[in-house]
Amino acid sequence: MKLELGHFHVKEVTFGDFTRFENGVLTINKEEALAVVREDEHITEADLVIARPGEEKRIVPVKEAVEPRCRVNSKFDNYFPGVTGSDLYQVGEGRSHALKGCSVLAVGKHWGSFGDGLIDMSGEGAQWSYYSQLINVCLVADTDEEFERHEQQKKNHALRWAAHRLAEYLGRCVKDAEPEEVQTFDLPAVTKREQAVNELPSVVYVIQTMTQMEEEGYNDLAYGWDLNKSIPTYMHPNEVLDGSLIGGSFMPTSSKWATYDYQNCPTIKALYEQHGKTINFLGVITSNLNVALVQKERSALFVAQMAKSLGADSAIVAEQGYGNPDADFTACIVALEDAGVKTVGMTNECTGRDGRSQSLVSMDPKSDAIVSCGNVSELIDLPPMKEVIGELAALSRDGMSGGWEGDEILGPSVREDGSIIMENNAMFCGDQVMGWAQKTVREY
Amino acid sequence: MKKAIVYINQFFAGIGGEDKADHKPEIREGAIGGAAAIQAALKGIEVTHTVICGDNFMGSYREDAIAIISEMLEGKEFDVFFAGPAFRAGRYGVACGEISRAVTAKFGVPVFSSMNDENPGVEMFRKEMVIFEGGKSAAAMRGDAAKVAEYASRVIAGEPVGSAAEEGYFGRGKRHMVFDAEMKPAADRAVEMLLAKIAGKPFATELPIPKTDFVPIGAPIKDLSKATIAVINTGGIVPVDNPDRIQSASATRWGRYDMTGMERLKGGEFKTIHAGFDPMMADNNPNVILPLDALRQMEKEGKIGKLHEFFYSTVGTGTTQKEAARMASEMVPPIQEANVDGVLLVST
Numbered sequence: 001m002k003l004e005l006g007h008f009h010v011k012e013v014t015f016g017d018f019t020r021f022e023n024g025v026l027t028i029n030k031e032e033a034l035a036v037v038r039e040d041e042h043i044t045e046a047d048l049v050i051a052r053p054g055e056e057k058r059i060v061p062v063k064e065a066v067e068p069r070c071r072v073n074s075k076f077d078n079y080f081p082g083v084t085g086s087d088l089y090q091v092g093e094g095r096s097h098a099l100k101g102c103s104v105l106a107v108g109k110h111w112g113s114f115g116d117g118l119i120d121m122s123g124e125g126a127q128w129s130y131y132s133q134l135i136n137v138c139l140v141a142d143t144d145e146e147f148e149r150h151e152q153q154k155k156n157h158a159l160r161w162a163a164h165r166l167a168e169y170l171g172r173c174v175k176d177a178e179p180e181e182v183q184t185f186d187l188p189a190v191t192k193r194e195q196a197v198n199e200l201p202s203v204v205y206v207i208q209t210m211t212q213m214e215e216e217g218y219n220d221l222a223y224g225w226d227l228n229k230s231i232p233t234y235m236h237p238n239e240v241l242d243g244s245l246i247g248g249s250f251m252p253t254s255s256k257w258a259t260y261d262y263q264n265c266p267t268i269k270a271l272y273e274q275h276g277k278t279i280n281f282l283g284v285i286t287s288n289l290n291v292a293l294v295q296k297e298r299s300a301l302f303v304a305q306m307a308k309s310l311g312a313d314s315a316i317v318a319e320q321g322y323g324n325p326d327a328d329f330t331a332c333i334v335a336l337e338d339a340g341v342k343t344v345g346m347t348n349e350c351t352g353r354d355g356r357s358q359s360l361v362s363m364d365p366k367s368d369a370i371v372s373c374g375n376v377s378e379l380i381d382l383p384p385m386k387e388v389i390g391e392l393a394a395l396s397r398d399g400m401s402g403g404w405e406g407d408e409i410l411g412p413s414v415r416e417d418g419s420i421i422m423e424n425n426a427m428f429c430g431d432q433v434m435g436w437a438q439k440t441v442r443e444y
Numbered sequence: 445m446k447k448a449i450v451y452i453n454q455f456f457a458g459i460g461g462e463d464k465a466d467h468k469p470e471i472r473e474g475a476i477g478g479a480a481a482i483q484a485a486l487k488g489i490e491v492t493h494t495v496i497c498g499d500n501f502m503g504s505y506r507e508d509a510i511a512i513i514s515e516m517l518e519g520k521e522f523d524v525f526f527a528g529p530a531f532r533a534g535r536y537g538v539a540c541g542e543i544s545r546a547v548t549a550k551f552g553v554p555v556f557s558s559m560n561d562e563n564p565g566v567e568m569f570r571k572e573m574v575i576f577e578g579g580k581s582a583a584a585m586r587g588d589a590a591k592v593a594e595y596a597s598r599v600i601a602g603e604p605v606g607s608a609a610e611e612g613y614f615g616r617g618k619r620h621m622v623f624d625a626e627m628k629p630a631a632d633r634a635v636e637m638l639l640a641k642i643a644g645k646p647f648a649t650e651l652p653i654p655k656t657d658f659v660p661i662g663a664p665i666k667d668l669s670k671a672t673i674a675v676i677n678t679g680g681i682v683p684v685d686n687p688d689r690i691q692s693a694s695a696t697r698w699g700r701y702d703m704t705g706m707e708r709l710k711g712g713e714f715k716t717i718h719a720g721f722d723p724m725m726a727d728n729n730p731n732v733i734l735p736l737d738a739l740r741q742m743e744k745e746g747k748i749g750k751l752h753e754f755f756y757s758t759v760g761t762g763t764t765q766k767e768a769a770r771m772a773s774e775m776v777p778p779i780q781e782a783n784v785d786g787v788l789l790v791s792t
Contacts, residue, residue, distance in 0.1 A: 443618065
């Protein structure tokens with residue numbers, strides 16, 4: 001399968017009469033863009049606000065991030081099959097165009113939920129989220145989803161789906177343009193590779209997607225399908241990069257993988273980089289993180305079986321989330337090691353505010369090679385920002401993981417002067433286990 | 445200029461060796477003996493006093509030693525406290541840990557030490573203080589003192605410090621998140637680690653899994669009615685005068701006590717010295733921890749053959765696995781000599 005991804009590097013985003021991309025400037029016709037947002041009648045209020053790196057802006061509560069994309073020379077126009085539009089088709093082949101260096105963020109105008117996060121565009125807070133370095137087109141909106149207005153767990157359907165549509169809408173402005181750069185992701189079928197490649201150590205990349213909710217509407221999706229209702233499955237890495245996977249709305253946000261993270265998965269790119277040189281990259285096993293022990297065991301069995309059947313010598317396992325999913329993570333690594341597959345794990349830790357708690361709920365000496373990307377419970381204390389996009393009170397008020405209303409020692413998460421104290425848990429997609437993290441956890 | 449006080453033993457004060465190990469605590473002005481090596485490497489900090497105490501005095505009369513030293517430090521201005529370096533000297537290492545624990549609790553200043561990894565003080569105190577990894581003997585004095593002094597100088601000045609591995613001290617079990625713009629992204633670190641693992645080359649996991657020492661469960665006793673049973677407790681049950689001076693926490697000592705002819709352990713004759721729970725119940729009725737009364741009953745009923753005449757005792761709270769394993773290995777020979785078939789290990 002061969003995917004060509006055309007890059008258009010966005011240096012500035014502004015509003016104007018026509019939505020277009022020219023000389024590095026993305027101009028957005030706000031009314032037209034908001035009309036796309038309002039295609040869902042559940043959207044009651046909506047606005048677009050631009051946040052650029054270095055600006056004194058704090059964005060909260062952030063629910064989703066999407067890279068603007070479109071398909072080129074395709075008979076299909078919906079970029080996220082099974083999620084946007086009505087056509088269901090296989091992605092990862094042919095050509096897509098992407099507006100690089102920017103993302104569409106779904107931001108609650110008022111209401112936050114457990115899996116929502118915060119992004120600072122400058123200052124110390126900017127080092128903790130990947131999204132601080134992107135130009136963010138913030139869709140700040142409210143909805144009439146009254147059934148979950150005051151729920152801690154929200155599906156955030158209207159807002160998240162509006163972000164997907166908006167990213168498609170923006171992406172389409174470069175459909176017919178010539179990209180500045182084209183990245184090619186070409187990975188032939190497993191049995192159709194050159195002898196020299198076949199002789200290299202083979203690797204599968206196992207992603208444990210978030211699927212802990214039994215009810216639909218919260219979990220990660222593959223082509224629109226709730227991965228809670230699946231067993232681990234084999235995917236071509238290009239499918240992951242090209243809009244087949246959608247981030248969920250449940251996981252404490254520093255552990256979460258947004259749709260943008262799947263679209264840009266750095267570990268897939270790093271494995272591509274080594275393919276044919278030092279390794280034979282076999283593909284992706286998409287697993288899940290269901291809560292019952294038997295489901296965890298079943299998924300670990302399937303991952304190990306698939307790795308063996310594919311003839312994998314080694315694997316990288318990435319865990320989304322922490323706590324209960326640690327059991328899946330460790331079980332999966334143990335199952336792979338027991339099958340003779342040399343495995344490296346990628347995860348974050350929960351060592352507590354004092355750093356003294358056990359890192360993972362479940363640990364095994366067989367997981368002897370782990371890349372650690374962060375500590376969810378690290379305390380982060382940040383000064384006020386000039387502008388808040390969304391509503392700062394959500395961090396304290398709405399049960400966002402990592403925020404709190406009051407604490408005997410630390411006080412409330414949101415202070416009167418606009419400064420905040422929170423756990424890393426609330427930093428939007430902060431731990432970057434998909435592979436960006438220039439962070440780790442060390443013993444002191 | 446910030447101020448430091450240093451604790452050293454009688455040997456490093458030049459008072460004497462084993463024959464002077466009962467030396468009572470004293471305090472002198474300035475950096476005396478081994479404290480001079482720390483002073484030499486400090487930046488912006490002056491050693492105003494040196495506390496000297498014999499290792500045996502601290503070991504045998506810990507509470508008195510701590511009380512005397514605390515009184516000496518009362519009213520003195522100091523920002524930081526050093527103990528050692530203690531190298532591989534076991535009693536000295538434990539003494540450094542004990543006094544550091546007391547000083548930081550009472551005076552609220554940071555405390556630092558240096559010990560060799562084989563010093564029992566490391567396992568006992570590494571979780572609560574910074575102990576640099578030091579050499580085996582006094583030959584390493586200058587280097588060991590410099591490492592701890594240089595690090596402490598940066599801490600006191602509020603300068604950035606690295607992790608335990610980067611700095612060279614024994615990790616305290618505190619894991620914290622670090623951002624480093626120079627660090628390779630996690631994806632590249634993972635692929636590099638994988639390539640090393642595939643090639644059988646060394647690699648360093650970023651999340652070491654603590655080693656768990658699984659002890660296999662013994663085979664069942666075939667005929668309990670003919671078996672000799674011994675009982676060991678980590679609940680600190682001892683004769684009221686605690687003849688073996690077993691410590692109330694972080695124990696390194698154990699004792700065994702004859703219970704021949706006793707139907708039960710009487711309050712007033714036995715008590716608990718365990719500091720990890722309210723002792724009232726156990727002091728009134730030591731059998732709630734060491735169930736001699738129930739075991740004698742089982743002996744009478746023929747459920748067990750007989751009870752071994754000694755019970756064995758130590759304290760579990762704060763006691764390191766390493767020390768516990770050593771004490772157990774010392775208890776085993778006399779138990780084996782008595783042809784004991786099974787041991788009942790009771791806790792609190």
